[in-house]
Amino acid sequence: MTPIRSWKRIAAIGCTHGDHVNWDVFKHCVAFMDRYKAEYRVHLGDVLDTAAFRSGAKGTKDESRPIAPDYNAGIRALQLMRPTHITWGNHDVRLLDLMDHPSAILSHAAGSLWNELQALAKKLGAKTRDYDIDDGWFTFGDTDWGHGYAFGLQCLRDTANDRRRNIVQAHSHRAEQYKKSFSVGLQANPRLLAYARRRLATRKWSHGCVFGEVAETKTGGASNLWLSSSEPGSLPPFPL
Numbered sequence: 576m577t578p579i580r581s582w583k584r585i586a587a588i589g590c591t592h593g594d595h596v597n598w599d600v601f602k603h604c605v606a607f608m609d610r611y612k613a614e615y616r617v618h619l620g621d622v623l624d625t626a627a628f629r630s631g632a633k634g635t636k637d638e639s640r641p642i643a644p645d646y647n648a649g650i651r652a653l654q655l656m657r658p659t660h661i662t663w664g665n666h667d668v669r670l671l672d673l674m675d676h677p678s679a680i681l682s683h684a685a686g687s688l689w690n691e692l693q694a695l696a697k698k699l700g701a702k703t704r705d706y707d708i709d710d711g712w713f714t715f716g717d718t719d720w721g722h723g724y725a726f727g728l729q730c731l732r733d734t735a736n737d738r739r740r741n742i743v744q745a746h747s748h749r750a751e752q753y754k755k756s757f758s759v760g761l762q763a764n765p766r767l768l769a770y771a772r773r774r775l776a777t778r779k780w781s782h783g784c785v786f787g788e789v790a791e792t793k794t795g796g797a798s799n800l801w802l803s804s805s806e807p808g809s810l811p812p813f814p815l
């Protein structure tokens with residue numbers, strides 16, 4: 576067998592959720608990416624929380640959630656992380672979806688924030704993927720990397736089986752592994768995500784970072800990946 580000489584180091588996190596981010600956990604993971612000298616640094620989406628833009632926000636507390644702290648924290652997180660790749664999440668694309676809203680005020684606000692977000696990604700040199708069940712994935716090695724499109728207890732297994740691929744995703748907020756597929760958990764503080772405080776699944780939320788090496792091969796790629804995870808509020812351990 577020909578030895579693979581083109582291994583590249585990769586590290587991924589996701590679900591920072593604007594000012595709901597746990598900065599200690601996030602900076603700890605970014606510092607690891609720096610020490611690890613990851614060539615691919617992947618943010619798997621939900622950079623922002625966008626609670627005020629949620630379609631059901633009207634008449635709820637979310638409607639009054641300030642936009643600037645959420646947005647500024649998301650921008651700060653991207654600047655600190657310097658991702659090479661971003662797969663936008665469902666919370667991010669609320670802005671995109673509202674760009675053609677009949678309310679001129681709403682479409683202008685959402686469109687301005689979305690365009691600024693895209694401009695920052697471009698300035699950082701990050702490649703991006705839309706939140707799209709078919710096109711929302713990057714492929715590195717033998718694995719597809721994207722935000723995630725299901726939320727149930729078996730969503731990692733189901734998505735990997737649906738794609739017939741190894742996957743790395745965010746969205747479920749549970750750091751976990753299924754065969755050679757992973758979920759990176761969340762970087763946010765679960766206590767701040769108000770919409771999730773009254774369901775049992777939130778008790779399984781955890782922080783995480785997936786890292787390792789990927790390579791392109793004649794037979795479709797290879798990867799050696801690991802998940803480091805921790806309980807909410809504590810730091811995932813890393814080997815260096």
Ligand SMILES: [Fe+2]
Pocket residue numbers: 590592620621664745746747748761
């Ligand atoms: Fe999320």
Ligand SMILES: [Fe+2]
Pocket residue numbers: 621664665666722745746747
């Ligand atoms: Fe999500």
